[in-house]
Amino acid sequence: MSNITIFNHPLISHKVALLRDKNTDTKQFRELVTEITLLMAYEAFRDMPTVEKIVETPLEKCVQRVVTENSIAIIPVLRAGLGMVEGILSHFPMAKVGHIGLYRDHEKLEPREYYCKLPENIDKKVCLIVDPMLATGGSANAAIALLKERNCTHIKLMNIICAPEGINAVHTAHPDVQIYCATMDRELNENGYILPGLGDAGDRIFGTK
Numbered sequence: 220m221s222n223i224t225i226f227n228h229p230l231i232s233h234k235v236a237l238l239r240d241k242n243t244d245t246k247q248f249r250e251l252v253t254e255i256t257l258l259m260a261y262e263a264f265r266d267m268p269t270v271e272k273i274v275e276t277p278l279e280k281c282v283q284r285v286v287t288e289n290s291i292a293i294i295p296v297l298r299a300g301l302g303m304v305e306g307i308l309s310h311f312p313m314a315k316v317g318h319i320g321l322y323r324d325h326e327k328l329e330p331r332e333y334y335c336k337l338p339e340n341i342d343k344k345v346c347l348i349v350d351p352m353l354a355t356g357g358s359a360n361a362a363i364a365l366l367k368e369r370n371c372t373h374i375k376l377m378n379i380i381c382a383p384e385g386i387n388a389v390h391t392a393h394p395d396v397q398i399y400c401a402t403m404d405r406e407l408n409e410n411g412y413i414l415p416g417l418g419d420a421g422d423r424i425f426g427t428k
Contacts, residue, residue: 222390222394222395222396222397222398223386223390223397223398223400224262224397224398224399224400225381225400225402225403226258226259226262226399226400226401226402228258230258231255231258231259231401231402232402234251234254234255234258235255235379235380235401235402237251238251238252238255238379238417239415239416239417241418243423245423245424245425245426248423248424249302249424252302252303252306252351252379252420252424253302253303253305253306253309254306255306255379255401256303256305256306256307256349256377256379257306257307257309257310259377259379259399259401260306260307260310260377262399263347263375263377263397263399264286264291264310264311267286267287267290267291267345268286268287268290268345269284269285269286269287270284270285270287271283271284271285272284272285286311288313289313289315289340289344290343290344290345291311291314291315291344291345291347292314292315292316292317292337292338292341292344292345292346292347293307293308293314293315293316293317293347293349294316294317294318294319294337294346294347294348294349294362294366295316295318295319295348295349295350296319296320296321296348296349296350296358296359296362297318297319297320297321297334298320298421298424298425299350299351299352299420299421299424300348300349300350300351301424302351302420302424303349303350303351303377303379304316304349307347307349315338315344316338317335317336317337317338317341317346318334318335318336318337319332319334319335319337319348319361319362319365320332320333320334320335321333321358321361321362329357330357330358330360330361332361332365335365337366337369341366341369341371342369342370342371342372344371344373345373345375346366346371346373346374346375347375347376347377348362348363348366348374348375348376348377349377349378350362350376350377350378351378351379351380351420351424352378352379352380352381352413352416352420353376353378353380353381353382353385353386353389353398353400354382354384354385354407354411354412354413355382355384355385355388355407355411356384356385356386356387356388356389356392357388359376359378359385359388359389360388360389360392360393363376363389363392363393363396367393374393374395374396374397375396375397375398375399376389376396376397376398376399377399377400378398378399378400378401379400379401379402379420380400380401380402380404380413380416380417380420381398381400381402381403381404381413382403382404382405382406382407382413383403383404383405383406384406384407385407386398386400386403404416
């Protein structure tokens, strides 16, 4: 599966270890999510659309490639995905940000949409969906489907902790979508939570538990 990138970088691994620790407080947890996302974004943005621009240095003019203006949209899946936005905006502060609200039906383990607000001309942008956890793949598939309904053709998915079941589900349903994961964990438990995981990412980001 060439469109799936599982990061094997010691710095990312180190930060994920801190992220997992049950004793990591809310402030540090948020900072780690931002830092991991920033590191992952280097690879995710490798094929961003670019144009040539003339730049005048103190000595002469030269041609330099720059990212095409208004070509990127960050789409966090609410609410936990919000924690990953800042890391990407550190690279591209002018990127547009949309929001997709999904919650999981804990009985059926299926996503339910409650909010969707996307930038104008979303079909012309590279859409990067972000969510710290990829568990069953239901929410990711639903978010991807919402973008495809709006004729988006260049979609990427970025997660920090992934379960094999979620990766397989997304790849099966959307083999054209590039997936970036900081690490792949062992499995899901009977309640659909990732093991060993890190608990509920949303609660830990926002201090609600």
